[in-house]
Amino acid sequence: MNNRENLQSIEKNIPLTYVGEKIKTYLKDELGLSTRFVRSAALSKRILINGKTVKLDYILREEDQLRIHLEAKEHQEIEAEEIPIHVVYEDDAILVLNKEPYMVVHPTKSYQSGTLSNAVMHHYKSNGKNTIIRLVSRLDMNTSGLIILAKNQFVHSRISQDMQADLYEKYYVAIVEGAFPEETSLIDLPIYRDEEGAYQRVVDERGQRSLTEVKVLHYANGHTLLLLKLLTGRTHQIRVHLSHLGYPIIGDELYGGDLTIMKRQALHAVYLSFRHPVTEEKMSAYAEVLEDFKEAAQKIGLHLSSIENEIAKLQVVES
Numbered sequence: 001m002n003n004r005e006n007l008q009s010i011e012k013n014i015p016l017t018y019v020g021e022k023i024k025t026y027l028k029d030e031l032g033l034s035t036r037f038v039r040s041a042a043l044s045k046r047i048l049i050n051g052k053t054v055k056l057d058y059i060l061r062e063e064d065q066l067r068i069h070l071e072a073k074e075h076q077e078i079e080a081e082e083i084p085i086h087v088v089y090e091d092d093a094i095l096v097l098n099k100e101p102y103m104v105v106h107p108t109k110s111y112q113s114g115t116l117s118n119a120v121m122h123h124y125k126s127n128g129k130n131t132i133i134r135l136v137s138r139l140d141m142n143t144s145g146l147i148i149l150a151k152n153q154f155v156h157s158r159i160s161q162d163m164q165a166d167l168y169e170k171y172y173v174a175i176v177e178g179a180f181p182e183e184t185s186l187i188d189l190p191i192y193r194d195e196e197g198a199y200q201r202v203v204d205e206r207g208q209r210s211l212t213e214v215k216v217l218h219y220a221n222g223h224t225l226l227l228l229k230l231l232t233g234r235t236h237q238i239r240v241h242l243s244h245l246g247y248p249i250i251g252d253e254l255y256g257g258d259l260t261i262m263k264r265q266a267l268h269a270v271y272l273s274f275r276h277p278v279t280e281e282k283m284s285a286y287a288e289v290l291e292d293f294k295e296a297a298q299k300i301g302l303h304l305s306s307i308e309n310e311i312a313k314l315q316v317v318e319s
Contacts, residue, residue: 007092076132083119145269158277220301
């Protein structure tokens, strides 16, 4: 990993091919920065050439050296609350957490405190970090596992772009009822919200195309341990897909899962693979399943060692 300074700024020597062009052209075409970020950085005087602030119409010259400060002073009305969080990885650009179940990710009308965002705000302030909550993705309240937060606008934009370009991979594990067919490796079913404000989703041809890769890890006593990879990110996607096919996740009350073995859905975001948004280093994160998931698997007789074995295979392929 590069030094801390390099995670707080972008530094580039302007190539000869851009000499004579406006700096905004270089920032958008060569660095792929969004119009919103470029304008914000210019207004807050965070774009410098040879150590001096410049405007977006600045004409680039030979041997110019660019620096863009990524962090800006920001404020957000989310109260900081001292709630424990499990940090998997952190630097000046990103924060990767292993979220506990029964925790809403972001404040809502129904949950204005006690959320993951409240906890992260306290974490930031305790460490002298002046930033706002920027969630790269979300997890349902009762889903556990890995979640990434971006620490500035540039980082959030870059990860979002990588998600669109399939440079960001997210895997889940789930315990489902029934013997899921091993030959099914891809679920391609559209997901639809039946009416405005409805919480539950359904498979319906009016919905958005939704893709989930799936692999059977272990069978035991009428249940299956699955590894799932999201290819699209629809609300409740994995839960809807599996329930529709007749293999609901145990503990998933909303989508017909059995509540006798586990009291919340046995769904855990177990592994992430992504490009670091600043250094472009290949990154990965793994979060072991939590105790309630382990206890449910043990009751059924499912072997959780198959999860680590499969993740190890992924890491070999990615390296």
